[in-house]
Amino acid sequence: MxxxxxxxxxxxxxxxxxxxxxxxQAFTANCLLALGAVPSMTIAPEEVPDFVASxxxxxxxxxxxxxxxxxxxxxxxxxxxxxxxPWVLDPVFxxxxxxxxxxxxxxxxxxxxxxxLNEDEFHALTGDMDGVAGIADFAVRLLSVVALTGPADMIxxxxxLVTVANGHPFMGRVTAVGCASAAVVAAFLAVEPDALNAxxxxxxxxxxxxxxxxxxxxxxxxxxxxxxxxxxxxEPGALQERAKIx
Amino acid sequence: MxxxxxxxxxxxxxxxxxxxxxxxQAFTANCLLALGAVPSMTIAPEEVPDFVASxxxxxxxxxxxxxxxxxxxxxxxxxxxxxxxPWVLDPVFxxxxxxxxxxxxxxxxxxxxxxxLNEDEFHALTGDMDGVAGIADFAVRLLSVVALTGPADMIxxxxxLVTVANGHPFMGRVTAVGCASAAVVAAFLAVEPDALNAxxxxxxxxxxxxxxxxxxxxxxxxxxxxxxxxxxxxEPGALQERAKIx
Amino acid sequence: MxxxxxxxxxxxxxxxxxxxxxxxQAFTANCLLALGAVPSMTIAPEEVPDFVASxxxxxxxxxxxxxxxxxxxxxxxxxxxxxxxPWVLDPVFxxxxxxxxxxxxxxxxxxxxxxxLNEDEFHALTGDMDGVAGIADFAVRLLSVVALTGPADMIxxxxxLVTVANGHPFMGRVTAVGCASAAVVAAFLAVEPDALNAxxxxxxxxxxxxxxxxxxxxxxxxxxxxxxxxxxxxEPGALQERAKIx
Numbered sequence: 001m002x003x004x005x006x007x008x009x010x011x012x013x014x015x016x017x018x019x020x021x022x023x024x025q026a027f028t029a030n031c032l033l034a035l036g037a038v039p040s041m042t043i044a045p046e047e048v049p050d051f052v053a054s055x056x057x058x059x060x061x062x063x064x065x066x067x068x069x070x071x072x073x074x075x076x077x078x079x080x081x082x083x084x085x086p087w088v089l090d091p092v093f094x095x096x097x098x099x100x101x102x103x104x105x106x107x108x109x110x111x112x113x114x115x116x117l118n119e120d121e122f123h124a125l126t127g128d129m130d131g132v133a134g135i136a137d138f139a140v141r142l143l144s145v146v147a148l149t150g151p152a153d154m155i156x157x158x159x160x161l162v163t164v165a166n167g168h169p170f171m172g173r174v175t176a177v178g179c180a181s182a183a184v185v186a187a188f189l190a191v192e193p194d195a196l197n198a199x200x201x202x203x204x205x206x207x208x209x210x211x212x213x214x215x216x217x218x219x220x221x222x223x224x225x226x227x228x229x230x231x232x233x234x235e236p237g238a239l240q241e242r243a244k245i246x
Numbered sequence: 247m248x249x250x251x252x253x254x255x256x257x258x259x260x261x262x263x264x265x266x267x268x269x270x271q272a273f274t275a276n277c278l279l280a281l282g283a284v285p286s287m288t289i290a291p292e293e294v295p296d297f298v299a300s301x302x303x304x305x306x307x308x309x310x311x312x313x314x315x316x317x318x319x320x321x322x323x324x325x326x327x328x329x330x331x332p333w334v335l336d337p338v339f340x341x342x343x344x345x346x347x348x349x350x351x352x353x354x355x356x357x358x359x360x361x362x363l364n365e366d367e368f369h370a371l372t373g374d375m376d377g378v379a380g381i382a383d384f385a386v387r388l389l390s391v392v393a394l395t396g397p398a399d400m401i402x403x404x405x406x407l408v409t410v411a412n413g414h415p416f417m418g419r420v421t422a423v424g425c426a427s428a429a430v431v432a433a434f435l436a437v438e439p440d441a442l443n444a445x446x447x448x449x450x451x452x453x454x455x456x457x458x459x460x461x462x463x464x465x466x467x468x469x470x471x472x473x474x475x476x477x478x479x480x481e482p483g484a485l486q487e488r489a490k491i492x
Numbered sequence: 493m494x495x496x497x498x499x500x501x502x503x504x505x506x507x508x509x510x511x512x513x514x515x516x517q518a519f520t521a522n523c524l525l526a527l528g529a530v531p532s533m534t535i536a537p538e539e540v541p542d543f544v545a546s547x548x549x550x551x552x553x554x555x556x557x558x559x560x561x562x563x564x565x566x567x568x569x570x571x572x573x574x575x576x577x578p579w580v581l582d583p584v585f586x587x588x589x590x591x592x593x594x595x596x597x598x599x600x601x602x603x604x605x606x607x608x609l610n611e612d613e614f615h616a617l618t619g620d621m622d623g624v625a626g627i628a629d630f631a632v633r634l635l636s637v638v639a640l641t642g643p644a645d646m647i648x649x650x651x652x653l654v655t656v657a658n659g660h661p662f663m664g665r666v667t668a669v670g671c672a673s674a675a676v677v678a679a680f681l682a683v684e685p686d687a688l689n690a691x692x693x694x695x696x697x698x699x700x701x702x703x704x705x706x707x708x709x710x711x712x713x714x715x716x717x718x719x720x721x722x723x724x725x726x727e728p729g730a731l732q733e734r735a736k737i738x
Binding site: 005021022023024026027063064065066068069093096097098099100125172173174175176217218219221222225 | 514525537719
């Protein structure tokens with residue numbers, strides 16, 4: 001499944017519009033380009049409608065959430081809804097700011113195809129729910145696929161549950177790896193209509209690229225460049241051999 | 247010619263003020279520094295006049311074209327005109343947004359020394375003109391040198407035509423390589439008064455650096471770091487041997 | 493001293509909130525992560541108070557000083573004062589813009605734990621003072637530790653003077669190395685209450701990481717990635733052997 005999705009992505013070269021934080025923009029763009037997708041990144045209110053309407057998928061990442069990014073996110077989601085474009089919500093660091101958590105909760109109600117969060121972010125958004133049942137409830141309530149990232153990523157639409165156990169410890173030591181993963185989910189959504197499969201493929205691809213990068217990295221600096229190399233280079237055989245999707 | 251321009255650039259270390267998109271800022275700054283130029287990047291309206299007046303050349307790149315960048319671009323071009331600083335217009339992605347195309351057309355009338363665009367951007371700006379004659383007409387109308395980038399770059403002032411055929415396929419797989427090329431054109435304009443020669447030297451230097459980088463890159467990640475290494479390292483002999491300028 | 497500070501930093505993993513310029517954000521974040529600290533970077537006025545209050549130290553860098561960054565800086569410094577968080581002022585490029593120099597002078601009076609500047613920036617801020625006596629006067633007047641960066645860094649609280657002579661020439665050829673150094677000072681302030689020692693440790697660590705990186709770099713591109721590797725990898729023995737702190 002993963003290898004097939006990646007082959008389609010490389011052939012179709014979907015454009016992914018990313019409303020994302022200023023720290024993650026360049027690394028996210030480079031991951032998408034290496035994978036075979038085409039990024040665009042403007043948050044200017046006059047430009048967002050044209051860019052989203054002509055894109056194949058949308059990422060909304062809530063890092064460095066200033067007023068222009070809030071406005072851009074609202075406009076982009078509206079246009080994505082009108083044009084039937086799938087979108088991903090990445091509520092990074094909602095555990096560090098109440099205002100961000102409230103805004104994230106508002107956006108989560110607008111039916112993102114996939115919402116990505118780690119355990120702390122999940123708790124900040126949902127209060128006291130926990131465990132697999134909590135995530136599944138959240139997915140049902142939102143009508144979204146929920147991807148809880150961690151040592152193993154748990155992905156559920158409320159009915160089905162997939163775990164992806166690929167990755168490398170350096171992925172937590174390079175800024176924007178998580179942000180770029182959510183952009184890669186958006187890229188897979190552009191070519192795979194089943195959002196659960198798209199998210200699983202994306203996390204497997206990023207995790208495996210991380211494992212490959214880790215084999216030749218001297219530290220987090222070379223790891224980041226090798227991760228991009230690996231995204232470009234991944235072959236069907238390696239994907240099938242390495243994928244830990246259950 | 248290319249080697250001579252680069253030697254002067256490395257000796258004079260011109261400062262290039264860049265009004266550029268947030269995705270490209272860091273990579274652009276690193277290309278300029280590696281080459282021997284000094285970048286500055288503020289878009290704050292209170293700061294732009296001082297920074298442009300004390301710079302040796304100016305880049306206006308229209309990516310992530312929010313309101314502050316529009317205002318900064320207008321102010322910067324005005325100051326550049328008053329102070330006699332050469333400037334480069336890079337209307338990236340004008341084919342994706344009508345508002346951006348209109349703004350680009352307005353700026354193009356203010357006599358940039360060089361305007362860089364690819365084929366899609368050229369069509370979005372000029373309508374139905376095409377081919378060498380179309381580019382030459384555009385250059386004459388604007389009183390600018392036009393650099394049409396592609397597999398081979400075509401550079402014309404309406405009378406003379408130069409093509410530069412250096413480059414590497416990974417240059418399309420790393421974000422901001424095109425944006426950085428336009429900044430390198432600005433750096434060469436600071437040391438070479440003939441804008442056609444400055445643009446040709448810049449595209450040759452970037453293309454050759456790309457070729458050198460491609461020889462030791464494992465993928466687009468290592469390619470980006472090696473491109474910066476190569477910009478720092480380029481030697482006159484290698485430039486003369488590799489340059490494909492006709 | 494340096495090795496001990498670094499060990500504590502790696503264990504405690506302090507969070508450093510960075511109000512910094514858009515060019516430096518990603519590289520700064522990656523240096524902090526490699527070192528063992530955790531960066532956050534929002535400048536949104538609604539978010540800054542929560543983020544600063546929950547951080548362990550604060551960096552204020554005045555690059556790309558637009559209105560939102562000015563407002564964020566003022567708010568952040570106020571919250572840092574209330575919460576007793578140490579903060580670092582990095583008035584980059586104040587020599588290129590009068591408005592920036594005035595704002596920097598205003599912030600300098602609010603008792604940063606450490607202020608970092610190079611010689612040109614020092615002159616722009618202080619007028620005609622010079623030499624060791626000038627720096628010491630400045631430190632006494634501000635009630636801050638002053639770190640004058642250059643081929644050898646001079647660090648003083650007005651009474652004690654420390655010089656750190658580690659580093660590599662490529663550090664001037666990679667954008668944001670100076671900005672990231674100031675962020676590393678903030679990280680050390682989070683674990684070392686003596687600001688003079690914290691600053692000395694930070695500059696020694698960055699300088700030594702630069703030396704290590706220089707040994708395997710092919711140019712400024714690979715140097716930047718290897719510097720991050722080295723920050724992750726530095727061992728107590730290497731620190732003690734290489735540190736040139738007098």
